[in-house]
Amino acid sequence: MSVDLAPPRGTSTFHLQLRRFRQNGLSMASVVVLAAIVVLCFLGPYAFPFSGEDADFDFISAPAAFIWPHLFGTDDFGRDLLVRVLEGGQVSLTIGFLGALVAGVIGVLYGAVAGYVGGRTDGFMMRLVEILYGFPYVILVILLSLLFGGGNVALFSAIVFTLWLTPAVIVRAQAQSLAQREFVQAARAGGMTGPAIVLQHIVPNCMSTVIVYGSLLVPEVILSESFLSFLGIGIKEPQASWGNLIQTGTAAMDSDLRLLLLPGGLLALVLLCLNFIADGLRDAFDPNDR
Amino acid sequence: MTLLEARNLGVGYKVPGASLLSGPRLLPIVHEVSFTLEPGRTLGVVGESGCGKSTLGRALLRLIAPTGGQVLWQGQDMATIPDLRRRRSEMQIIFQDPVAALDPRMTLARIVSRPLATFEPGLTRAEARARAIEALGQVGLSADFADRYPHELSGGQAQRVGIARALVGRPKLIICDEPVSALDVSIQAQVINLLMDLQERMGLALVFISHNLAVVRHISHDVMVMCLGRVVEHAPRSAFYAKALHPYSQALMQAVPEPDPRREKGRVGTALAGELPSVLSPPPGCVFASRCPKAADLCRSTRPVLREVAPDRLAACHFIEGP
Numbered sequence: 188m189s190v191d192l193a194p195p196r197g198t199s200t201f202h203l204q205l206r207r208f209r210q211n212g213l214s215m216a217s218v219v220v221l222a223a224i225v226v227l228c229f230l231g232p233y234a235f236p237f238s239g240e241d242a243d244f245d246f247i248s249a250p251a252a253f254i255w256p257h258l259f260g261t262d263d264f265g266r267d268l269l270v271r272v273l274e275g276g277q278v279s280l281t282i283g284f285l286g287a288l289v290a291g292v293i294g295v296l297y298g299a300v301a302g303y304v305g306g307r308t309d310g311f312m313m314r315l316v317e318i319l320y321g322f323p324y325v326i327l328v329i330l331l332s333l334l335f336g337g338g339n340v341a342l343f344s345a346i347v348f349t350l351w352l353t354p355a356v357i358v359r360a361q362a363q364s365l366a367q368r369e370f371v372q373a374a375r376a377g378g379m380t381g382p383a384i385v386l387q388h389i390v391p392n393c394m395s396t397v398i399v400y401g402s403l404l405v406p407e408v409i410l411s412e413s414f415l416s417f418l419g420i421g422i423k424e425p426q427a428s429w430g431n432l433i434q435t436g437t438a439a440m441d442s443d444l445r446l447l448l449l450p451g452g453l454l455a456l457v458l459l460c461l462n463f464i465a466d467g468l469r470d471a472f473d474p475n476d477r
Numbered sequence: 478m479t480l481l482e483a484r485n486l487g488v489g490y491k492v493p494g495a496s497l498l499s500g501p502r503l504l505p506i507v508h509e510v511s512f513t514l515e516p517g518r519t520l521g522v523v524g525e526s527g528c529g530k531s532t533l534g535r536a537l538l539r540l541i542a543p544t545g546g547q548v549l550w551q552g553q554d555m556a557t558i559p560d561l562r563r564r565r566s567e568m569q570i571i572f573q574d575p576v577a578a579l580d581p582r583m584t585l586a587r588i589v590s591r592p593l594a595t596f597e598p599g600l601t602r603a604e605a606r607a608r609a610i611e612a613l614g615q616v617g618l619s620a621d622f623a624d625r626y627p628h629e630l631s632g633g634q635a636q637r638v639g640i641a642r643a644l645v646g647r648p649k650l651i652i653c654d655e656p657v658s659a660l661d662v663s664i665q666a667q668v669i670n671l672l673m674d675l676q677e678r679m680g681l682a683l684v685f686i687s688h689n690l691a692v693v694r695h696i697s698h699d700v701m702v703m704c705l706g707r708v709v710e711h712a713p714r715s716a717f718y719a720k721a722l723h724p725y726s727q728a729l730m731q732a733v734p735e736p737d738p739r740r741e742k743g744r745v746g747t748a749l750a751g752e753l754p755s756v757l758s759p760p761p762g763c764v765f766a767s768r769c770p771k772a773a774d775l776c777r778s779t780r781p782v783l784r785e786v787a788p789d790r791l792a793a794c795h796f797i798e799g800p
């Protein structure tokens with residue numbers, strides 16, 4: 188029998204997609220800017236001889252005069268604004284990425300199981316999602332803060348609790364169509380168990396969608412953290428987050444715009460970057476486009 | 478010993494009920510199918526698109542649970558085989574769409590070796606890979622293919638990878654569900670000959686599902702004709718091709734003037750005139766009555782049973798003319 192020669196090189200779809208993403212200039216620039224902001228937030232505060240919670244009574248409400256050490260001035264308590272914004276960034280970015288990750292993982296697994304198993308189980312699981320969707324967000328957050336006594340845990344669980352629903356619905360639809368595909372039949376003929384099929388075939392094949400959606404989830408989480416902190420339910424003073432800094436800034440908007448512009452501008456920049464990255468990922472990964 | 482036997486097999490799908498309140502209904506597709514298959518033999522299954530061939534094929538491997546009757550594997554009811562999952566290495570399946578049958582995210586070595594993780598859990602990673610490469614070699618793909626991805630293959634190569642995956646656990650039976658209908662005519666013969674080759678070397682039994690009578694003639698020892706989920710004729714190959722007895726088989730044959738695997742003709746499905754009854758409301762009488770040139774009142778009211786009309790030949794028709 189004649190033997191076929193192999194094609195020149197083995198490239199996974201994932202590598203092709205990654206390559207396409209790298210060719211997108213705007214997205215790559217956004218990655219660089221975002222990385223710079225992350226590094227700045229996490230390492231920047233070490234350059235200063237004080238933390239964001241230390242009050243400097245010689246400089247209360249100092250203006251942004253770019254004089255060391257209070258480059259962007261201080262707030263009414265004499266705390267350094269730049270350091271507070273950077274430390275607030277640590278909180279907001281951590282909650283953003285961690286929240287998106289946890290919500291994403293829960294949503295993907297839930298949706299993949301519902302879509303693959305189908306039938307009654309699927310009906311029940313999706314009914315539950317619909318019920319949770321209908322639950323008023325703010326009431327849920329208040330209930331959870333009562334339950335956890337407020338603070339970061341309540342905030343984090345509230346965010347995850349509401350945000351895993353949409354990835355679950357998206358992945359479920361895709362898992363449903365994947366479950367009909369012949370390679371899944373072949374896997375069952377190959378003796379694979381249901382959980383193994385979900386983890387090794389269904390989830391990896393939902394990855395493109397998940398990556399695209401996940402990149403949209405991060406700004407959503409950051410925004411809801413800011414929103415909740417803005418309402419006073421989220422991160423509490425003296426700990427800083429972009430949300431509560433913006434809230435303080437808005438209160439002082441008439442007299443001193445600087446308190447709003449620095450955290451607000453940084454948040455806007457991060458959201459912009461994340462949206463450009465999400466766009467690039469969608470162009471590179473979304474199978475519906477080709 | 479008989480390898481595979483179907484006894485009065487019935488298969489259906491659960492579909493959502495007509496109203497919100499009624500629970501899921503069962504939509505019956507395959508009815509009362511019985512046959513036996515000996516090791517090393519090929520049973521060709523022919524029928525129009527939608528008549529339930531794939532459904533039957535999947536039920537034979539219990540990828541879909543039957544709704545009636547039994548499937549016996551080496552004399553044992555499959556429903557009672559303990560840990561059937563681990564014995565699936567003996568019974569494999571290949572599919573109509575060869576590319577959709579391969580996980581696009583996996584390399585060929587991983588696709589082909591994955592079943593071994595279940596069937597022979599003692600193998601090391603390197604041993605499993607070696608076995609995958611050996612199986613790829615058996616279907617004519619060099620070891621260089623091992624780290625390629627499915628999207629880099631032609632349809633014929635993808636189908637051979639599907640066959641390699643079926644072979645890797647050293648099966649006794651392969652269900653071939655229209656393995657060549659998605660391939661170029663020039664590639665079809667290659668894959669068919671490969672299957673026959675493997676059958677000869679390994680003593681494989683095949684259930685070969687197709688709507689191409691010419692291909693079935695080339696590969697099968699016995700032919701089973703299905704119409705609307707029922708077997709209407711079952712005969713040895715040469716006798717069947719010498720003279721089909723059932724009017725439905727004859728109509729299929731007329732759609733294939735010259736059985737020749739190299740020609741696109743030979744496909745059934747568009748050639749038959751008349752309205753195909755819906756699976757939702759099957760006719761009370763003969764499944765072919767609405768399109769049969771010989772149909773009489775009896776045909777529309779009473780279903781003909783599958784009976785022996787000549788030695789070794791079964792047909793389900795009220796008006797069979799002898800061979």
Ligand SMILES: Nc1ncnc2c1ncn2[C@@H]1O[C@H](COP(=O)(O)OP(=O)(O)OP(=O)(O)O)[C@@H](O)[C@H]1O
Binds near residue numbers: 504530756
């Ligand atoms: N998962 C399913 N749920 C409900 N009905 C189904 C399902 N799969 C198939 N059917 C129906 O069962 C019938 C038989 O389908 P099947 O795929 O077995 O036909 P087939 O003979 O293999 O056709 P083809 O030659 O087109 O492959 C069709 O009417 C189809 O609509």
Ligand code: SF4
Binds near residue numbers: 723763793
């Ligand atoms: S039973 Fe009647 S309708 Fe059916 S195939 Fe025979 S002659 Fe035709």
Ligand SMILES: [Mg+2]
Binds near residue numbers: 531532573
């Ligand atoms: Mg089919």
